[in-house]
Structures are given as C-alpha cells and as structure tokens.
Amino acid sequence: MIVQKQFKILDNKKVADNIYKMVLDSSSVYNKALPGQFVHVRGNNSYKPLLRRPFSIYKIDSGNMSILYKVVGEGTFCLSQHKNNEKIDVLGPLGNHFVMPEGKKKIFFIAGGMGIAPISFLIDFFVEKKVGMMDNIKVIFGVRKSEELILKDDLKKNKYLDLHLLTEDGKEGKKGTTIECFENLIKKEDNSNCLVYAAGPIAMFRALKKICDFYGIPAQVTYENFMGCGIGACLGCVINTKNGQKRVCKDGPVFHIDELIWE
Amino acid sequence: MGMMNNDILKTNIAEMGLKNPVLVSSGTFGYAEEYKELFDVNKLGGIITKTITLKPKKGNASPRIMETPCGVINSIGLQNPGVDDFIKNKMPKLKEIDTAIIVSIGGSDTEEFEEIVRRLEKVRGIDGLEINLSCPNIISELVTGFTEESNLLIAQDAYLTFEKVRAVRKLTKRTIIPKLSPNVTDMVSIARSCYDAGADAISIANTYSAMAIDIKTRKPFLGNIIGGLSGPAIKPLTLKFVWEVSQTIDLPIIASGGIMNYKDALEFIIAGARAVAVGTGNIIDPKLSVEIIKEIEKYLNENNISSIKDLEGAIET
Numbered sequence: 318m319i320v321q322k323q324f325k326i327l328d329n330k331k332v333a334d335n336i337y338k339m340v341l342d343s344s345s346v347y348n349k350a351l352p353g354q355f356v357h358v359r360g361n362n363s364y365k366p367l368l369r370r371p372f373s374i375y376k377i378d379s380g381n382m383s384i385l386y387k388v389v390g391e392g393t394f395c396l397s398q399h400k401n402n403e404k405i406d407v408l409g410p411l412g413n414h415f416v417m418p419e420g421k422k423k424i425f426f427i428a429g430g431m432g433i434a435p436i437s438f439l440i441d442f443f444v445e446k447k448v449g450m451m452d453n454i455k456v457i458f459g460v461r462k463s464e465e466l467i468l469k470d471d472l473k474k475n476k477y478l479d480l481h482l483l484t485e486d487g488k489e490g491k492k493g494t495t496i497e498c499f500e501n502l503i504k505k506e507d508n509s510n511c512l513v514y515a516a517g518p519i520a521m522f523r524a525l526k527k528i529c530d531f532y533g534i535p536a537q538v539t540y541e542n543f544m545g546c547g548i549g550a551c552l553g554c555v556i557n558t559k560n561g562q563k564r565v566c567k568d569g570p571v572f573h574i575d576e577l578i579w580e
Numbered sequence: 581m582g583m584m585n586n587d588i589l590k591t592n593i594a595e596m597g598l599k600n601p602v603l604v605s606s607g608t609f610g611y612a613e614e615y616k617e618l619f620d621v622n623k624l625g626g627i628i629t630k631t632i633t634l635k636p637k638k639g640n641a642s643p644r645i646m647e648t649p650c651g652v653i654n655s656i657g658l659q660n661p662g663v664d665d666f667i668k669n670k671m672p673k674l675k676e677i678d679t680a681i682i683v684s685i686g687g688s689d690t691e692e693f694e695e696i697v698r699r700l701e702k703v704r705g706i707d708g709l710e711i712n713l714s715c716p717n718i719i720s721e722l723v724t725g726f727t728e729e730s731n732l733l734i735a736q737d738a739y740l741t742f743e744k745v746r747a748v749r750k751l752t753k754r755t756i757i758p759k760l761s762p763n764v765t766d767m768v769s770i771a772r773s774c775y776d777a778g779a780d781a782i783s784i785a786n787t788y789s790a791m792a793i794d795i796k797t798r799k800p801f802l803g804n805i806i807g808g809l810s811g812p813a814i815k816p817l818t819l820k821f822v823w824e825v826s827q828t829i830d831l832p833i834i835a836s837g838g839i840m841n842y843k844d845a846l847e848f849i850i851a852g853a854r855a856v857a858v859g860t861g862n863i864i865d866p867k868l869s870v871e872i873i874k875e876i877e878k879y880l881n882e883n884n885i886s887s888i889k890d891l892e893g894a895i896e897t
C-alpha cells in the first residue's frame with residue numbers, strides 16, 4: 318500500500334563529497350517495500366522546490382527507511398539542509414520492483430554512481446532471503462572519483478559477494494568502467510545461466526545492452542526520468558518502449574533492458 | 581464556533597449538484613484510480629477526468645514535465661486511450677465514485693467533438709462535460725485545440741469557440757463547461773461566445789504557453805519544446821481573469837490556477853468563481869483537495885457564513 322506521511326529524520330549526513338544518507342523513522346510502514354521501488358520526497362512545504370523528487374529505497378532496517386542521494390540541484394540541495402529530528406513528507410513505496418530469479422543463477426549486480434542505492438537494497442534482500450546461488454554473486458560497482466565509492470566497507474564485509482570496484486581516476490579499485498569489468502568477467506563464464514541487475518546512468522545501460530545482446534544475457538535495469546505525481550496519474554514520466562508507452566513511476570522504474578529504446 | 585450545517589458547502593452548476601465546491605482538474609488526477617489508494621475520493625466535490633479524444637493519443641516526447649520557480653511546465657500532449665476505451669475501461673470504475681463526474685473532451689474539429697459527445701450520450705454516470713478548447717502544448721500536429729487554418733487554439737477565437745460549444749450543446753442536455761485559455765487578449769469576448777452558444781458554465785483557465793532552455797546543451801528542456809505553465813506562479817494571473825469574466829458574463833465559473841491551499845481557493849470564490857479545481861496541487865500533495873475542503877468548512881463556520889454560495893463574488897471593490 319502507498320503511504321504519504323511526515324517522517325522524522327533520524328540522521329542526514331554527508332557520506333562522501335556531495336553525497337548524503339538520510340535515515341527516516343518510517344515506523345515500519347515501508348517494511349514490505351521491495352528492491353527497485355522508490356519514494357517521492359517533498360523537500361519542504363514552501364514552493365522552492367515545488368515538485369517532489371524521486372529516490373530509490375536504499376535500506377529498510379528495523380522499521381527505518383533510508384535513501385542515498387547526490388546533491389545535483391535545488392531539490393537535492395534542499396534535502397541536504399534538513400537537520401535531524403525535523404520531519405519530511407514522503408510518498409511511497411512507488412513503482413514496480415526487480416523480479417527475483419527462478420532457480421539457481423549466476424547473478425551480476427552492476428551499479429554505476431548513485432545506482433548503488435537500489436542495488437544495495439537488492440543485495441540486502443538476496444542475502445536475507447537467501448535468493449539464488451549465494452556463493453556466486455558478483456557485484457560490480459563503478460564511480461568517477463574514488464571518493465564516491467560509498468558503502469565500499471559494507472560491501473567488502475559481506476562474505477557472499479565477489480566484489481569488483483572500479484574508478485575512473487584509478488585511485489582505488491581498478492581503473493576502468495563497470496561495463497569493461499563486466500565484459501571481462503562474462504568472457505570467462507559459461508554465460509547460459511547468468512542474470513544481470515543494473516542501476517546507473519543511461520550511458521552505462523547503452524554499453525550494457527550491447528554486451529547483453531552479444532552474450533544473450535537477460536538484464537533488469539532501473540530507469541530514471543523526470544517525474545510529476547510519481548503515482549501514475551499525470552503521465553509526466555511516460556517513455557516509449559518496445560511494449561508501448563510506459564509510465565516510469567508506475568509501470569517502472571525497473572524494465573527489462575530489451576524493452577527500452579535507446580536513441 | 582458557528583453552527584454545524586451539512587449544506588454549508590453544497591453548491592451547484594446548472595443541473596449538476598456538488599457536495600462541495602472543490603473539484604480536481606483535468607489531467608492531474610487521471611481517472612481517479614491512482615488516488616483511490618491514498619484517500620477517500622468520494623469526499624471530493626467533483627472529478628474532472630483527463631481529456632479524452634475520439635481516437636487514442638500518444639502524447640508528446642519525453643521529457644514532458646519540469647519545474648520552474650513556483651511553477652511546473654508540462655507538455656503531456658493529451659495522451660489518452662480514446663473515447664471507446666474510456667467508456668469500456670475507465671467509466672465503470674469512475675461511476676462508482678459518489679461525486680460529480682465531469683468528462684473532459686477534446687477534438688480538433690467540430691465533427692470530432694460531435695462524435696465524442698454522441699458516444700458519451702449513451703453512457704450513464706456522467707454529470708457534465710468539460711470542453712477542452714485550450715490545450716497549449718501541441719505544435720507539431722493539428723490536434724485538440726488547434727484549428728486547421730492556423731495555429732490558433734480554439735479558445736483564442738470567439739467564433740471557433742461559439743461553433744464548438746454550440747455543436748456540443750445541440751447534442752446533449754448535460755451540463756457543459758468550455759475550458760478557456762489564458763493566452764488571449766480579451767477573455768470576456770470568448771466567454772460571451774460560450775454564453776451565446778448555450779454553455780452552462782465556464783472553466784477558467786488552462787495553462788499558460790511556456791518554455792525553458794538548458795543553457796549547457798542549448799536545447800529546450802521539454803521534448804515538445806513548448807508546454808503549459810501551471811502552479812502557484814500563475815494564480816494571480818488567473819485570479820484576475822476570473823474576476824474580470826465574472827463581472828460581465830452571467831455564467832458560473834470553475835476556477836483553476838495554482839491552488840495550493842484553502843486561502844487560494846477562497847480567493848477565487850470571492851473573485852467570482854462558483855467552484856474551484858485543484859491541479860498541480862494534486863501532483864505535489866495527493867490529499868490536498870480534501871484538506872482544502874476541511875479548511876473551507878472551518879473558515880465558513882468561524883466567520884458565521886451559512887453557505888459557500890454567499891461568498892461567490894463577494895469581493896468588496
């Protein structure tokens with residue numbers, strides 16, 4: 318069920334250059350939310366910013382819900398100014414979710430930049446529910462600057478994961494992109510039983526699509542678009558897909574990569 | 581505390597009774613399905629549906645919505661499933677809702693309006709028709725609102741407005757409400773055409789033609805280049821139109837433009853509106869309309885006003 322409520326901010330702190338984590342006391346109402354779903358957050362009650370902003374759910378933990386966000390403009394800047402114990406208006410959980418694999422699969426999680434937020438929630442879900450083949454989960458996480466490798470310590474501690482960190486500046490992890498890394502890994506695999514879950518920028522999906530096509534690997538991705546209502550009513554977020562017009566907020570944000578049209 | 585009176589909020593537009601004067605405006609509430617999950621939509625004064633055209637319409641390219649200071653520019657482009665699908669798949673659920681159902685209709689020529697009205701005539705549960713003569717965000721094709729001869733909106737031309745409204749009037753006894761464009765030199769003359777053509781009320785107003793440019797790429801922000809501005813930024817502009825038209829034209833007015841709280845709603849009613857429609861406000865705060873209804877009732881009670889009707893046009897000049 319979708320809930321709109323004012324939640325208390327338990328923590329809102331900088332975790333890297335321009336990146337923040339906000340923990341909300343969502344009093345368990347989001348405990349049934351699934352990985353890939355998002356919340357639509359109202360920065361404040363004035364008209365600046367006016368519209369809500371969408372953020373993937375990053376964590377559900379003992380009744381609290383967290384998001385990870387990067388300050389890129391007015392709306393996210395406004396979020397970053399909130400103090401602990403203030404209240405904030407949240408609408409969610411919204412949208413569809415990643416579909417869990419049937420049977421044993423070789424899982425690849427690919428996160429570019431802030432895409433680590435939904436992917437991290439998905440990893441938590443896999444580990445908690447013991448989904449898939451727990452000893453064969455590869456996580457590929459890439460960022461531009463090494464400072465942006467948030468959550469790397471948590472990821473490193475997780476014994477189920479085969480972790481690959483990539484940076485464009487090469488200061489930490491390997492120098493390169495997520496997709497280069499993915500291609501190198503997939504070349505060595507028997508790729509008949511692989512499955513990709515990805516979140517990140519559109520340029521990453523474009524490159525991913527080529528490789529998935531070549532090796533015949535199915536991939537689910539979370540797609541972003543500008544949004545109005547977030548609940549499927551205003552048709553502001555509609556995109557064309559191979560299966561017709563889809564509302565990113567309601568029919569998405571998770572799509573099969575084959576469905577999307579890249580122009 | 582003033583007296584409690586169940587009828588305090590009741591009003592009407594021609595034959596159409598409204599349990600309160602707060603409606604939700606076209607295109608911001610879909611067909612009510614999504615909002616049902618969030619609050620009791622039976623409490624609304626009325627629901628104006630997304631505009632329906634004769635044939636299904638795909639609408640405009642993405643991005644379709646963006647924010648400007650205190651405003652929103654949208655270029656949805658009247659995406660809708662067409663009148664037949666609407667009747668089959670949307671109406672059955674809509675008519676279950678215990679409130680006035682106003683179907684917004686759009687078309688590019690008179691024949692299209694006539695055909696939609698004919699098809700809707702057989703359908704039960706419709707209380708009124710809003711005639712959308714004023715969608716501003718379509719430039720690439722000749723569709724709703726744009727005439728064949730020029731790039732004018734129907735609601736920018738007094739004769740075209742008269743022609744469309746009269747055509748609809750001839751085919752239905754239902755309450756008909758043309759929706760006007762604010763992009764006009766003289767709205768009173770357009771409103772007079774509506775009156776002459778037999779309209780029961782007028783809806784003031786649609787969005788203001790607008791655009792925005794990304795200076796990094798030098799590209800327009802919206803896929804369609806232009807769109808319509810709505811939200812708090814437009815409220816004072818539309819308020820002035822409502823006042824102006826209500827001074828001269830003897831038709832009830834449904835006002836929509838930047839209503840974000842009960843004070844905005846009351847301003848429109850005091851300026852001369854019979855009812856208001858919340859638009860962009862729903863997108864930001866889905867429960868806003870019911871909040872406004874509660875607050876208006878409180879205001880009336882606190883000020884010993886026994887009916888919302890007493891406030892209509894109560895401006896002291």
Ligand SMILES: Cc1cc2nc3c(=O)[nH]c(=O)nc-3n(C[C@H](O)[C@H](O)[C@H](O)COP(=O)(O)OP(=O)(O)OC[C@H]3O[C@@H](n4cnc5c(N)ncnc54)[C@H](O)[C@@H]3O)c2cc1C
Nearest residue numbers: 370371372373386387389390391392393434541542543570
């Ligand atoms: C389903 C979904 C989940 C998301 N999850 C996260 C998340 O977990 N963490 C996170 O940091 N961000 C996430 N985003 C993106 C986030 O919503 C935008 O960064 C935010 O809305 C920007 O608001 P702003 O006012 O700060 O920036 P604006 O001033 O609105 O824009 C600044 C820049 O960001 C771009 N931008 C704005 N909105 C979007 C958008 N919706 N999609 C793509 N680009 C946009 C603009 O083109 C512009 O260049 C998500 C978006 C969607 C649709």
Ligand SMILES: Cc1cc2nc3c(=O)[nH]c(=O)nc-3n(C[C@H](O)[C@H](O)[C@H](O)COP(=O)(O)O)c2cc1C
Nearest residue numbers: 605606607631654712810811836837838839859860
């Ligand atoms: C996303 C969006 C879609 C809209 N779609 C329609 C529509 O289909 N038909 C119509 O007559 N008006 C449409 N409108 C205009 C609104 O109904 C309303 O008249 C206008 O936005 C002004 O009110 P507001 O400032 O409260 O939003 C739309 C507005 C928005 C923001």
Ligand code: FES
Nearest residue numbers: 545546547552566
């Ligand atoms: S944002 Fe309104 S339909 Fe998706």
